[in-house]
Amino acid sequence: MIPYGRQDISQADIDTVVAVLRSDFLTQGPQVPRFEQCVARHVGAAYSVAVNSATSALHIACLALGLGPGDRLWTSPITFVASANCGLYCGAEVDFVDIDPRTYNLCAQALARKLEQAEREGKLPKIVVAVHLCGQPCEMQAIHDLAKHYGFKVIEDASHAIGGRYQSEFIGNCRYSDITVFSFHPVKIITTAEGGMALTNNAELASKMALLRSHGITRDPAQMTHEADGPWYYQQIDLGFNYRMTEMQAALGNSQMERLDQFVARRHQLANRYDDLLADLPVTTPWQHPDGYSGLHLYVIRLQLGKIARTHRQVFEAMREQGIGINLHYIPVHTQPYYQRMGFRQGDYPEAERYYAEAISLPMFQTMSEAQQDEVVAALNKALQA
Structure with missing residues (x-):
């Protein structure tokens, strides 16, 4: 995986x-x-x-x-x-x-x-x-x-x-x-x-x-x-x-x-390549604010669910089944049971909840090869198909 x-x-x-x-x-x-x-x-x-x-x-x-x-x-x-x-x-x-x-x-x-x-x-x-x-x-x-x-x-x-x-x-x-x-x-x-x-x-x-x-x-x-x-x-x-x-x-x-700057630069190379490879897929790639230069710990896409015939969960599970260790960062804190007992409810923070309904973290690490990245994108392309 x-x-x-x-x-x-x-x-x-x-x-x-x-x-x-x-x-x-x-x-x-x-x-x-x-x-x-x-x-x-x-x-x-x-x-x-x-x-x-x-x-x-x-x-x-x-x-x-x-x-x-x-x-x-x-x-x-x-x-x-x-x-x-x-x-x-x-x-x-x-x-x-x-x-x-x-x-x-x-x-x-x-x-x-x-x-x-x-x-x-x-x-x-x-x-x-x-x-x-x-x-x-x-x-x-x-x-x-x-x-x-x-x-x-x-x-x-x-x-x-x-x-x-x-x-x-x-x-x-x-x-x-x-x-x-x-x-x-x-x-x-x-x-x-x-x-x-x-x-x-x-x-x-x-x-x-x-x-x-x-x-x-x-x-x-x-x-x-x-x-x-x-x-x-x-x-x-x-x-x-x-x-x-x-x-x-x-x-x-x-x-x-000693390798921090090298690590971040490599992550930016991978992110730029993801941006290009995903350009024609029904996903939203990360937007970068012009005031910032991200450390790029994560590369999060959002599924354009209105353009595909599969659910968020179906895409996630299809990726995992193909050996791609995707993740989801994060479940909104206010929806956790501990916080719900404090009085928070679904609907309190609609942008956060919309994000959660669409987000997937794709693999991102500095030793990742272009071949591995190609495998991730191919798996995503397949997972998006009905």
Whole structure:
């Protein structure tokens, strides 16, 4: 089966990890700080905090921004559940903003309308999580302007987007956000096996997130409430978690970063070729906003169901039967049973639901060959036939 995504592990990656296994440090050594500095330097952010998953990064980002009971977090319904769950972890209420029908990202115009109503009702969000779906950045300048007007904080969920750009600058520089989060899961653009990172230009937020990722414990005398009892001394000054990244993961990340630009360029080659190969089929190919350069974690098509005699499910199953590992990113979060029990209903976010009824993620990974891509397109062509 041709998978929808997979990691690209080189011999250099393997050698780097093996060297760490033979070293003195498997955790809390030099590789994690090196990885943090490498990513921050690449994207142009001042500070970075590596953790064991992007979900953990979202959680500590929310906590660092002071999210708690009585507060509200808004995000897109078309995302992985972690983008919303991070608000629930903090005891906050979660709500959604419908998507732009072209980019499939949180719609800045819909956000503006919802903020106007929320201000009248006294229910403004404390945090908006802007998800860069498939690697394409949201309209961050517009969201930033709304944040300044209404007083909320902005987290960029850039789990799909490392290596991409917004307004010709790398995603992750936090020009228009308080914190940006990356994911390094194996199907993402670069991998640390599992892993994530939060980036910011705010020293206090960085310090808070670094504290929260390691049990809320510090050995820094400047952070302690009283003088240390001795050189062994540490203090727990906050309620934190064990969200640390291992040295092996960070070493793999350091090695992968050397090929990041190459990986993204290859994904663009494949996407351009898909665009050409699919031009005459009854599908809608991804539209790219001129302000952005996508990381292209995913290549999502939408079926033009009015032009074919098969259902969404029939096309999906026909592709799988031919050995094509397509997927669907994502089921709208507000339709999940857990969120339905919170009061969300079908019909709440019609653009998101229309997207879900038509979307299919085609295979996209940097080691994909043109022969494999031809096989995917041939299978899709066959699957679309009645």
